[in-house]
Structures are given as C-alpha cells and as structure tokens.
Amino acid sequence: MAxxxxxxxxxxxxxxxxxxxxxxxxTVALVPVLQGTTEPTxxxxxxxxxxxxxxxxxxxxxxxxxxxxxxxxxPVRVVDRVRTAAPxxxxxxxxxxxxxxxxxxxxxxxxxxxxxxxxxxxxxSDYGYFRxxxxxxxxxxxxxxxxxxxxGSSESLQxxxxxxxxxxxxxxxxxxxxxxRPPFGVWDERTRTAAGRCGIGWMVQWSVVIDGGNVDYRSxxxxxxxxxxxxxxxxxxxxxxxxxFLELAMRSRLRPxxxxxxxx
Ligand SMILES: [Zn+2]
Numbered sequence: 177m178a179x180x181x182x183x184x185x186x187x188x189x190x191x192x193x194x195x196x197x198x199x200x201x202x203t204v205a206l207v208p209v210l211q212g213t214t215e216p217t218x219x220x221x222x223x224x225x226x227x228x229x230x231x232x233x234x235x236x237x238x239x240x241x242x243x244x245x246x247x248x249x250x251p252v253r254v255v256d257r258v259r260t261a262a263p264x265x266x267x268x269x270x271x272x273x274x275x276x277x278x279x280x281x282x283x284x285x286x287x288x289x290x291x292x293x294x295x296x297x298x299x300x301s302d303y304g305y306f307r308x309x310x311x312x313x314x315x316x317x318x319x320x321x322x323x324x325x326x327x328g329s330s331e332s333l334q335x336x337x338x339x340x341x342x343x344x345x346x347x348x349x350x351x352x353x354x355x356x357r358p359p360f361g362v363w364d365e366r367t368r369t370a371a372g373r374c375g376i377g378w379m380v381q382w383s384v385v386i387d388g389g390n391v392d393y394r395s396x397x398x399x400x401x402x403x404x405x406x407x408x409x410x411x412x413x414x415x416x417x418x419x420x421f422l423e424l425a426m427r428s429r430l431r432p433x434x435x436x437x438x439x440x
Pocket of ligand 1: 271359
C-alpha cells in the first residue's frame with residue numbers, strides 16, 4: 177500500500193488555496209505557541225451527531241475519564257491521547273450507521289490509516305462495506321453489540337455487549353478486536369473487568385472531536401497536538417470531516433498514524 181504523501185497536498189485557508197508550505201507558514205503565524213498549560217482532560221459523553229454550528233467549541237468538563245493513567249489493577253488500560261515523541265495524530269471513526277461510497281473513495285485515494293470502532297447493530301446490514309474499508313487500511317475494533325449505556329449495568333450484560341461484538345467481528349473480519357471504545361465514552365470498573373475477559377487490552381477514548389464541520393478540542397489548545405486521538409462518526413458528513421481532519425493535521429505538521437501500532 178502506498179504511503180500517504182504530504183508533498184502534493186494543498187490546504188484551504190480562508191478563500192485562498194495555498195500550497196502546503198505556504199499554508200503551514202500562515203498557520204504558524206496565526207497560532208501562538210502554547211506552553212505551560214495542563215495536560216488535557218477528556219469527555220465522558222460521546223458527541224451526538226447534531227451539534228451547534230460554531231466552528232470551534234469550548235472544552236467540556238470530564239468527570240469520567242482516566243486519561244493515560246491506570247486506575248485499578250485491571251489489565252485493561254485507558255487512553256485518550258497517546259504519549260509519543262513522534263509527530264503523529266490518530267484518526268478514529270465510530271458506530272457505522274452511514275455507509276457512504278465517498279468514504280471508501282477517500283480512503284482509497286488518500287491511504288490514511290484509521291481505526292473504526294464499530295457497533296454490530298449498526299453494521300450487520302452490510303459487513304461487506306466495512307470489509308472494503310478494512311482492505312483499505314482501516315482497523316476494525318469494538319464499540320459493543322448494541323451501543324448500550326454500560327456504566328451501572330451488570331458485568332454479565334457488559335460482557336455480553338463486548339464479547340458478542342468481538343466474536344462476531346472475528347468471524348466477519350478475521351480479527352479479534354483488542355481495542356474497545358465504550359458507547360458515549362461512559363464506563364465503570366465493571367466495564368474494564370468485562371472488557372478484559374473479552375480479550376480487550378485498551379479502552380480508547382479521545383481528545384478531539386470532529387463532527388459536521390465542528391471541532392471540539394477537549395484540551396482547549398485549539399489545534400491538533402501530537403498523540404491526539406480524533407473522533408469522527410460514520411454519518412452523511414464523514415467525507416467532509418475527513419477532509420477537515422487532514423487539513424488540521426497538516427496545519428499542525430502531524431502525520432496520521434495507525435493507532436494499533438502504538439497501543440500494544
Ligand atoms: Zn458510539
């Protein structure tokens with residue numbers, strides 16, 4: 177598979193379409209260097225698919241997110257950003273409700289690595305669509321069987337939500353997921369226990385949301401930073417959100433990388 181090329185990329189700034197180098201220079205001039213700020217918090221609520229139409233939203237409080245820290249003896253670790261010295265950023269796409277051909281074309285043309293956190297109930301009508309994405313380099317990971325609210329539910333219910341999706345994906349996609357994203361980003365310690373018993377190694381949250389052209393930086397930095405995990409959804413606007421993701425990555429001189437290569 178061909179690697180992703182920066183050199184031929186162009187970026188839109190205001191009305192002008194500029195070569196990448198020019199665009200980076202403009203962006204650097206516009207974005208002050210932020211230092212001494214705290215590590216980002218993250219959100220507990222997964223972003224809904226209808227959001228206010230502002231360009232950049234302010235961060236929300238994060239009552240239920242462990243960040244990079246391991247908060248119990250559970251072997252399942254929780255991450256919302258990846259600690260790395262590499263200039264990389266991670267693209268993740270959730271649920272699987274919309275199945276746009278334009279998204280397939282975008283990945284075929286751009287060769288950008290990504291991870292899809294899929295809900296079995298959303299994709300069961302067309303596993304073939306997601307197998308095509310998988311062949312284009314999109315990793316298939318677990319976002320439960322029915323997108324249930326897990327926090328407060330019994331361990332057996334949580335285990336069923338997670339394990340049944342993993343088993344289904346193993347038969348449909350030939351891989352057994354080891355990454356898991358809880359629906360709405362909401363979980364409790366039973367979730368970690370259940371996930372571990374389903375073969376999950378990491379619960380993956382996020383630090384930036386792009387949805388319908390809106391960008392929500394949970395850290396408040398208002399730009400992508402290395403190690404950010406960016407959340408999109410499979411919706412009617414996914415292709416536009418993918419373009420925006422790539423534009424923001426270029427502005428921050430970050431390369432989209434494969435999350436599965438960083439979380440072992
Ligand atoms: Zn979801």
